[in-house]
Amino acid sequence: ADYTLVISSWAPPTHSINARMWPTFTEMVEEATDGRVTTELKLGLAPPPAQMDLVMDGAADLSIIFHGYQAGRFVTTKMIELPGYVGSSEAASVAYWRAYDAYLKDANEHRGVKVVALHTHGGAQLMSAEQVTELSQAEGMKVRIPGGVAADVGQALGMIGIKVPATKVYETLASKAADGVVMPIDSRVGFKLTEVAQNMYMLPGGLYRGSFAFIMNEDAFADLPEDIQQVLEDEVFGEPISRAIGAIWEAGDAEAIEATLATPGNAIIDASPEDVARFDEVATGVRAKVIEEVAATGVDAQAAYEMIKAEMAAFE
Amino acid sequence: MTVALIGFALVLALVLMRMPIVFAMGLVGTIGYAYERGGSILDERGLKAAMSMVGRQITDTAQDYGLSVIPLFILMGLFVNKGGLARELYAVSHVFLGHMRGGLAMATVAACGGFSAICGSSLATAATMSKVAMPEMRRYGYADRLSTASIAAGGTLGILIPPSVILVIYGLLTETSIGKLFIAGIVPGALGILFYLLAVRWVVFRDPAAGPAAARTPWPQRLRALRSIWAVLLLFVLVIGGLYGVFDVPPLNLTFSPTEAAGMGATGAFLIALARGGLTLKSTFEVLKESAVTATSLFAVLIGAQIFSNFVNMAGLPEALLGLVTAFDVAPLTVMLMILLVYVILGCVFESLSMLLLTVPIFFPLVVSLGYDPVWFGIVVVVVTEISLITPPVGLNVFVLRGVLSDVSTGTIFRGVTPFWIADLFRLALIVAIPALVLFLPGQMGP
Amino acid sequence: METLIRVAKVASRAPVALACLALFVLMGMTFADVIGRSAFDAPIEAATELTRILMAVMVFSCLPVISARGGHIAVDLFDGFFDRWHLNRLREAAIHIACGVMLAWPAQRVWVLAGRARDYGDVTEYLSIPVFYVTAFIAVSVAVTAAVMVAVGLVHLVAPYLLDEDIAA
Ligand code: NA
Ligand code: NA
Numbered sequence: 001a002d003y004t005l006v007i008s009s010w011a012p013p014t015h016s017i018n019a020r021m022w023p024t025f026t027e028m029v030e031e032a033t034d035g036r037v038t039t040e041l042k043l044g045l046a047p048p049p050a051q052m053d054l055v056m057d058g059a060a061d062l063s064i065i066f067h068g069y070q071a072g073r074f075v076t077t078k079m080i081e082l083p084g085y086v087g088s089s090e091a092a093s094v095a096y097w098r099a100y101d102a103y104l105k106d107a108n109e110h111r112g113v114k115v116v117a118l119h120t121h122g123g124a125q126l127m128s129a130e131q132v133t134e135l136s137q138a139e140g141m142k143v144r145i146p147g148g149v150a151a152d153v154g155q156a157l158g159m160i161g162i163k164v165p166a167t168k169v170y171e172t173l174a175s176k177a178a179d180g181v182v183m184p185i186d187s188r189v190g191f192k193l194t195e196v197a198q199n200m201y202m203l204p205g206g207l208y209r210g211s212f213a214f215i216m217n218e219d220a221f222a223d224l225p226e227d228i229q230q231v232l233e234d235e236v237f238g239e240p241i242s243r244a245i246g247a248i249w250e251a252g253d254a255e256a257i258e259a260t261l262a263t264p265g266n267a268i269i270d271a272s273p274e275d276v277a278r279f280d281e282v283a284t285g286v287r288a289k290v291i292e293e294v295a296a297t298g299v300d301a302q303a304a305y306e307m308i309k310a311e312m313a314a315f316e
Numbered sequence: 317m318t319v320a321l322i323g324f325a326l327v328l329a330l331v332l333m334r335m336p337i338v339f340a341m342g343l344v345g346t347i348g349y350a351y352e353r354g355g356s357i358l359d360e361r362g363l364k365a366a367m368s369m370v371g372r373q374i375t376d377t378a379q380d381y382g383l384s385v386i387p388l389f390i391l392m393g394l395f396v397n398k399g400g401l402a403r404e405l406y407a408v409s410h411v412f413l414g415h416m417r418g419g420l421a422m423a424t425v426a427a428c429g430g431f432s433a434i435c436g437s438s439l440a441t442a443a444t445m446s447k448v449a450m451p452e453m454r455r456y457g458y459a460d461r462l463s464t465a466s467i468a469a470g471g472t473l474g475i476l477i478p479p480s481v482i483l484v485i486y487g488l489l490t491e492t493s494i495g496k497l498f499i500a501g502i503v504p505g506a507l508g509i510l511f512y513l514l515a516v517r518w519v520v521f522r523d524p525a526a527g528p529a530a531a532r533t534p535w536p537q538r539l540r541a542l543r544s545i546w547a548v549l550l551l552f553v554l555v556i557g558g559l560y561g562v563f564d565v566p567p568l569n570l571t572f573s574p575t576e577a578a579g580m581g582a583t584g585a586f587l588i589a590l591a592r593g594g595l596t597l598k599s600t601f602e603v604l605k606e607s608a609v610t611a612t613s614l615f616a617v618l619i620g621a622q623i624f625s626n627f628v629n630m631a632g633l634p635e636a637l638l639g640l641v642t643a644f645d646v647a648p649l650t651v652m653l654m655i656l657l658v659y660v661i662l663g664c665v666f667e668s669l670s671m672l673l674l675t676v677p678i679f680f681p682l683v684v685s686l687g688y689d690p691v692w693f694g695i696v697v698v699v700v701t702e703i704s705l706i707t708p709p710v711g712l713n714v715f716v717l718r719g720v721l722s723d724v725s726t727g728t729i730f731r732g733v734t735p736f737w738i739a740d741l742f743r744l745a746l747i748v749a750i751p752a753l754v755l756f757l758p759g760q761m762g763p
Numbered sequence: 764m765e766t767l768i769r770v771a772k773v774a775s776r777a778p779v780a781l782a783c784l785a786l787f788v789l790m791g792m793t794f795a796d797v798i799g800r801s802a803f804d805a806p807i808e809a810a811t812e813l814t815r816i817l818m819a820v821m822v823f824s825c826l827p828v829i830s831a832r833g834g835h836i837a838v839d840l841f842d843g844f845f846d847r848w849h850l851n852r853l854r855e856a857a858i859h860i861a862c863g864v865m866l867a868w869p870a871q872r873v874w875v876l877a878g879r880a881r882d883y884g885d886v887t888e889y890l891s892i893p894v895f896y897v898t899a900f901i902a903v904s905v906a907v908t909a910a911v912m913v914a915v916g917l918v919h920l921v922a923p924y925l926l927d928e929d930i931a932a
Binding site: 006012042043044045046047049050053054056057058059164165167168171172175176177219 | 349353361362364365366367368369371372373376380381382491493495571572573575576626629630
Binding site for chain 3: 336337370378379383384391578582583608609611614
């Protein structure tokens with residue numbers, strides 16, 4: 001290959017980010033450029049919140065960022081984190097990119113780097129050792145839940161938030177320092193939650209979604225010949241890669257559900273229609289608050305919300 | 317690969333010039349990273365990239381939540397000292413073992429093992445026990461070479477039996493679970509005690525005059541002494557129990573994670589020392605100061621190691637080493653034995669931490685891609701670094717003793733340590749041959 | 764000159780005291796968090812982010828002080844050799860000055876990162892403490908460390924007798 005782009009990634013080697021997403025990205029890039037551009041994956045260069053600085057200054061050419069790790073810097077990305085979007089991660093990721101393109105990019109929160117993809121994992125669910133069958137049980141539960149939108153939802157449900165990094169979730173649950181955890185479904189496999197949080201309480205669309213971006217160093221992109229830039233923009237960057245990565249998140253959820261059903265002592269409890277309705281009330285309150293917060297950055301948050309909702313409903 | 321090896325040689329040269337490790341590794345790592353990103357060490361974009369990486373390492377390493385255990389475990393060990401727990405441990409070992417030939421040296425080993433369970437550092441273990449055990453052994457006419465060697469060797473257990481600062485650092489460098497590493501150290505640590513006891517038996521078998529028997533203590537007195545070590549047991553159970561999550565029983569309902577165990581242990585040790593009148597405002601301040609200073613120097617070398625490790629990673633050394641091994645079709649065990657040989661040789665001149673920092677970024681990816689377990693390798697690395705602490709010419713534990721006891725020559729201590737050193741090699745061979753000795757307990761814990 | 768060193772010694776007490784305080788609070792907070800959560804269902808939600816900040820305060824309060832006192836971990840294998848050739852003073856001076864000078868770049872870079880954290884509005888998750896404060900503190904600490912190391916190196920060179928009585932004991 002004429003050009004090798006160095007990818008920095010903070011996830012563990014076996015995580016689907018490194019095992020599937022970056023390989024998929026690389027395949028798409030190689031195919032679009034007839035092999036003139038390839039990539040090299042470097043793990044563990046820096047913790048997640050450092051990645052944007054690393055890419056901005058060219059310590060790596062590409063990286064993945066999780067917006068929730070940088071509170072304050074990213075506000076408009078909360079739009080995809082909202083509870084109540086029902087549909088696949090693929091649908092959500094495509095809708096997310098379109099809403100970004102139409103509205104959210106005006107806030108210019110990724111300034112200094114080139115946004116290559118935006119995607120989201122499936123709706124996060126409440127998982128615990130003790131079985132939860134009704135939404136009201138969440139009240140007073142000690143639950144590991146991230147900040148941002150997730151924390152708002154947890155608070156609205158009366159949960160007691162336990163704050164530990166994702167890598168400490170297993171030990172925190174095993175030592176009973178928390179009763180449960182709200183995490184994306186696919187982490188049941190990666191974090192071995194089938195052993196310490198055997199029960200999963202399913203709400204359609206989940207309690208929140210997580211927002212991710214693939215970002216690229218601006219000089220590294222500018223260094224590529226114009227024809228390559230063009231073909232990357234047309235065939236890989238933006239919606240195509242966002243869609244492909246969303247599909248990988250969805251496949252991970254499906255595998256985790258299968259693994260859960262296959263593990264003795266594990267159970268998936270679907271929320272009752274009454275609880276779904278009650279949760280929607282909670283979600284409405286959180287949405288109103290977040291939309292107001294996002295609107296304060298100057299973007300049309302309400303329109304972005306309607307757009308994501310409509311795009312996901314229309315997704316086939 | 318060539319670039320990385322040149323970098324390694326440069327670090328070595330700078331370190332031997334007595335440049336602090338953080339600066340040697342940081343400087344070479346920065347320049348090397350700039351070279352890898354910019355194609356030349358003077359390339360402006362490469363330098364900016366490298367500086368950004370360095371800047372983030374400086375700010376992020378010191379704010380790593382998991383690393384909060386480092387200052388807190390150091391703090392726990394120092395508070396434990398003020399509480400007089402080391403003396404009690406030795407007293408108990410004494411009444412149980414002292415009447416045998418070589419019994420006081422055996423008691424020293426046992427007490428070192430016990431103290432290691434509440435102290436994360438080998439140097440601290442050796443320094444503490446030398447003050448407690450040495451006068452007793454002298455009183456009973458023990459040969460200096462046996463008494464000092466039993467302390468120097470017993471002290472090395474400090475970094476294998478949990479808690480262990482070295483295991484925390486290995487866990488950070490390799491993203492291996494610290495809880496699992498701690499649990500994995502228990503069996504090899506117990507084996508270490510056993511083998512050292514055998515080494516003492518061997519010494520007094522060869523030369524009975526080296527360790528005469530002390531008076532036998534009647535059983536009632538033994539049981540009374542046993543009661544005094546509740547504080548040590550309490551702290552050990554608090555920390556290790558925290559790793560397994562065993563306190564969630566009514567009426568206690570106490571639940572905390574391994575990361576929090578360090579804070580709980582430190583608070584426990586603080587309260588015990590306070591209750592026993594071992595602390596004044598001034599001595600509390602001294603303990604805090606010593607912990608903060610020690611932890612800061614550890615954080616500094618960690619930052620340097622991470623910078624260097626990023627350069628090695630960017631230069632593709634792990635892949636190149638693996639390619640070499642694959643090309644020559646060397647068996648994994650042969651590679652492992654070569655690595656261990658490198659460690660034993662490096663152990664002659666380096667102390668535990670420098671050795672770990674220099675080698676883990678290079679060997680770890682190779683070892684894992686050959687199919688070895690990261691937890692197992694962590695324990696193996698700690699065992700070889702333990703050996704380095706008593707390997708001449710530079711054996712830090714020996715120097716610690718030399719510092720405390722000005723009338724014993726370094727040569728005497730090193731000569732006395734030889735049987736213990738051989739016992740260590742046996743132990744190393746055993747855990748290389750039977751990985752289950754290391755991996756069984758952590759295997760019960762989950763991922 | 765002696766006065767200057769005496770002033771430096773006194774000045775070094777404040778950061779050390781701050782580090783001790785940070786460590787003690789860290790210990791107490793972990794304990795309070797565990798007990799609060801276990802016994803009263805009332806954890807300290809911001810415990811994790813406060814832990815991070817307290818660690819940074821501890822480490823970067825101590826850094827200039829231990830750098831001035833030669834407290835960094837080093838390998839002293841060839842000290843005897845340097846002694847024999849009377850090169851120790853020169854070596855100490857060279858290394859202190861070199862280390863201090865080379866620290867100037869990271870200090871600048873961390874300052875840039877601090878400015879970036881402020882411009883992008885980075886805050887902690889629960890308490891919304893601006894990340895900028897912590898990063899700027901670190902930048903200042905690294906800069907002070909750089910200056911202190913150069914100064915100690917110069918003292919080694921021009922007035923080593925001042926160091927005989929242990930500069931920062
Ligand atoms: Na220990
Ligand atoms: Na050695």
